[in-house]
Amino acid sequence: MVAAIAVGVPLPKSDFLQTSLHLRHPTNPPVGGFLKGFCFQSKPKSRTRDFISLVVASASTDSSSSSSSGRFYLNFTGFPFPLGPFLNRRTIRTEAVKDCIWLFEQEQALGFSSVSTNIRMTVIKLKSGGLWIHAPIAPTKECIKLVKELEAPVEYIVLPTFAYEHKIFVGPFSRKFPRAQIWVAPRQWSWPINLPLEFFGIFRSKTLRDEDMSTPWADEIEQKVLSSPEVGIGPYVEVAFYHKRSRTLLVTDAVIFVPRQPPECISKESLLASAKNGLAVKILSKGKDVPQEPVVDNKMSRQTGWERMVLQILFLGPSNLLEPKASFAQMSQKLIVSPIVKTLVFSKVPEKVKDWIDRIMQDWPFKRIIPAHFAAPISASRSDLLAAFSFLDELLGERFVTRPSLSLLFTYLMGKAASYFPPDDMKTLSSLDQFLVSVGVVKKTVSGRKR
Secondary structure, eight states: OOOOOOOEEEEOOSOOOOEEEEEEEOOOEEEBBOOOEOOOOOOOSSSSOOOEEEESSSSOOTTTOTTTTTOOOOOOOOOOOOOESSSSSOEEEEEEEEEEEEEEEEEETTTSSOOOOEOOOEEEEOOTEEEESOOOOOOOHHHHHHHTTTTTTTTEEEBOOHHHHHTTTHHHHHHHSTTTTTEEEESOOOOOOOGGGGGGGSSSEEEEETTTTTTEEEEETTEEEEEEEEESSSSSEEEEEETTTTTTEEEEOOOOOOOSOOTTSOOOHHHHHHHHHHHHHHHTTTTOOOOOOOOOOOOHHHHHHHHHHHHHHHHHSSOSSSSOOHHHHHHSSSSSOOOOHHHHTGGGHHHHHHHHHHHHHHHHOEEEEEOOSSSSSOOOOOHHHHHHTHHHHHHHTTTTTSSOOOOHHHHHHEEEEEETTOHHHHHHHHHHHHHHHHTTTTOOSSSSOOO
């Protein structure tokens, strides 16, 4: 969900350093905010030509000020909600499937607030011995080193969505692996000016097509595209993938699983900042007195910080940040659709989403799911996915589009009851949705109506 600008100006050949100036331009995230920013980068001279390039993309900076750990990354994208951390990004690598799938995670903060979550890149080793990379993250020295430690060439870099927080790193990451092919989700768009991908620093990319069996990885990884009508100023586009050998489903933002404990990549400083009783807690405290004791660095404080982060990410304005445990317990440890995505996107196009989910369930017997945020890998089956999307049947006025088995039906009904969102926490999000509909920013419904 991002706009980008790139302008190339040829210069005469010289022995001076080639300099690139990177600028980021406004974009539209799913909920409010126009994103812009800038960073500067110096590169060695090129034998072909020197140029000045204006590119909307985040870029790692190799300078004397870089930390010895290789985590330095200058990033000030987005206004009024730039994507932090702004100078330092730690990368955590874990092995999800032995010798086959690895997860790379970094912290992602919302502007100058105390709200953070994790953002994930997934790497799959293909039968060719090369790497297939899903949703690149910031290419810090540490991150690139961890990729190269897999001792396999990067063959494909995949952008599975149009969303800003995933798109912003594709250009910088691909420049670290210039021989890799870049594949992107269809119908990329930006706001307020709809610019081509080249203006975003993404060059020579190919388009991901629905159920395309001509991709170079088709015998190992299948794909299905959710391409909705416009839900507001643009469509929602996400590509799901299925790695057949490991029976793994990859999504971006379609579903999440909130873990009880915070991800390792989120810093203790962020957690403790969220645990402080600041202005947000005072506003969202249900009128109770808010104590002002200093925050002590211990497990309880960090847990409180994590619970507050999660509720703000899911609901924007939860009912009670002072005492978040009850709402957090209701939203964690289960497969769900994020309340924001459900309210502002999926509820607008239920027929499109239902068709996408039904095709995934019919064709892919997955046993684990890897999303781009929160916990992963998630041990989950088709019945769990059916339960997470049970709200679609209510919107469409149909019990089932397909005929599930009795075991699927039982799990569906149990999951439907478990996926209930706390109504008090939904009030702010529902009010926002009504406001956006009233001013025409989003549509009340595009396909499907409650009967």
